[in-house]
Amino acid sequence: MNAPERFELQQTRFIRAPREKVFDAFTNEALLRQWHCPRGMNVAQSRCDARAGGQWQLSMLARDGTRLAVGGAYREVKRPERLSYTWAWQGENSPMAGIETLVEVQFLARDGGTELRLRHSGFPAAAASEGHAAGWRSTLNRLLDHVDERGSAATLTLLGDVRSSYTRTARMALAEKGLAYTLQPCAPHSPEILAIHPFGRIPALRDGETTLFETSAIVRYLDECFGSSAVLLPGSQLARAQCEQWVSAVNAYFYDTMVRRYVLQYIFPRGADGQPDRGVIDAALQEMPTLLAALDKTYGAGEWLAGGALSMADLFVAPILAYVERMPEGAALLAAAPNVKRAQAAVRARASFIQTDPTAPQPT
Numbered sequence: 001m002n003a004p005e006r007f008e009l010q011q012t013r014f015i016r017a018p019r020e021k022v023f024d025a026f027t028n029e030a031l032l033r034q035w036h037c038p039r040g041m042n043v044a045q046s047r048c049d050a051r052a053g054g055q056w057q058l059s060m061l062a063r064d065g066t067r068l069a070v071g072g073a074y075r076e077v078k079r080p081e082r083l084s085y086t087w088a089w090q091g092e093n094s095p096m097a098g099i100e101t102l103v104e105v106q107f108l109a110r111d112g113g114t115e116l117r118l119r120h121s122g123f124p125a126a127a128a129s130e131g132h133a134a135g136w137r138s139t140l141n142r143l144l145d146h147v148d149e150r151g152s153a154a155t156l157t158l159l160g161d162v163r164s165s166y167t168r169t170a171r172m173a174l175a176e177k178g179l180a181y182t183l184q185p186c187a188p189h190s191p192e193i194l195a196i197h198p199f200g201r202i203p204a205l206r207d208g209e210t211t212l213f214e215t216s217a218i219v220r221y222l223d224e225c226f227g228s229s230a231v232l233l234p235g236s237q238l239a240r241a242q243c244e245q246w247v248s249a250v251n252a253y254f255y256d257t258m259v260r261r262y263v264l265q266y267i268f269p270r271g272a273d274g275q276p277d278r279g280v281i282d283a284a285l286q287e288m289p290t291l292l293a294a295l296d297k298t299y300g301a302g303e304w305l306a307g308g309a310l311s312m313a314d315l316f317v318a319p320i321l322a323y324v325e326r327m328p329e330g331a332a333l334l335a336a337a338p339n340v341k342r343a344q345a346a347v348r349a350r351a352s353f354i355q356t357d358p359t360a361p362q363p364t
């Protein structure tokens with residue numbers, strides 16, 4: 001009789017940190033608690049006795065309160081070169097309960113850091129190994145956040161152009177969350193963008209091997225997967241829906257009228273003799289008061305669009321209005337919407353807005 005087929009996954013990461021530091025992150029209880037779960041979860045408990053035959057155990061806590069427990073025994077502990085340990089999910093509700101798999105990690109000294117090679121084998125089905133591969137991709141991103149000298153900038157890269165309003169929205173979200181990241185200057189439709197974004201728009205996000213396009217998806221990911229005191233999606237269901245409503249309105253109405261058919265007409269004139277196309281601008285200007293009136297009504301006496309605090313919705317609106325106000329008719333348009341003007345003053349006072357000013361010197 002043939003032995004049942006087994007599946008495995010392999011992942012390799014370069015980490016700017018010495019081997020000892022990376023190795024210890026796998027075998028020290030307190031360090032394990034900082035990173036050993038996918039983004040968006042927390043390690044609630046960790047226990048490890050890192051010597052051959054010693055036991056280890058982790059309990060991971062998801063945002064919805066679900067707890068996942070996993071553990072096993074060390075087979076080989078050779079600091080700082082090699083580590084292997086068995087891995088089994090616990091709890092009868094786990095589809096992998098009772099199935100023992102094997103994790104083998106090699107820590108190779110490389111110029112400027114460590115090459116980590118991870119092999120996780122013994123899965124009974126391809127779907128199980130694919131699911132664990134996704135989990136490891138995210139978990140290893142967290143490892144890098146903690147041990148790589150670049151912090152989260154080792155995995156998080158925002159691709160875009162600082163002059164783009166959507167890129168600024170994503171950068172403001174990163175700043176609000178206090179996340180270190182790498183900014184990769186990219187034009188729309190460049191090969192780097194098209195490798196992530198099927199329609200070539202900016203920005204796009206890379207988190208290790210994970211990629212995302214569409215600004216609202218990027219901001220949601222940053223908000224939900226990275227703990228921080230800043231929260232960009234409101235807590236109540238209604239406020240979250242209202243936040244979504246404004247993000248959707250920006251994508252469907254505001255960007256087209258205010259940026260594409262107004263601001264960009266001035267910045268990149270395409271009319272006769274290289275002048276701005278007056279017809280396009282005037283048509284956009286006619287639509288602007290309706291858009292601003294809708295915002296003005298929602299702000300009322302407050303400063304934020306949803307949930308009584310800064311949210312993703314404000315991050316979508318602010319970069320666009322900042323451009324509008326700098327155009328010839330902009331100041332008058334904003335003056336006619338006093339609640340919008342007051343609310344914009346509040347968002348413009350924030351460090352996330354100031355640091356992402358496209359005319360300010362940019363990080364290299």
Ligand SMILES: N[C@@H](CCC(=O)N[C@@H](CS)C(=O)NCC(=O)O)C(=O)O
Binds near residue numbers: 167201202213216251
């Ligand atoms: N819905 C997209 C829109 C992104 C977008 O339109 N970005 C502009 C720059 S601000 C762009 O890439 N324009 C190039 C084009 O339209 O081809 C998002 O939310 O990310």
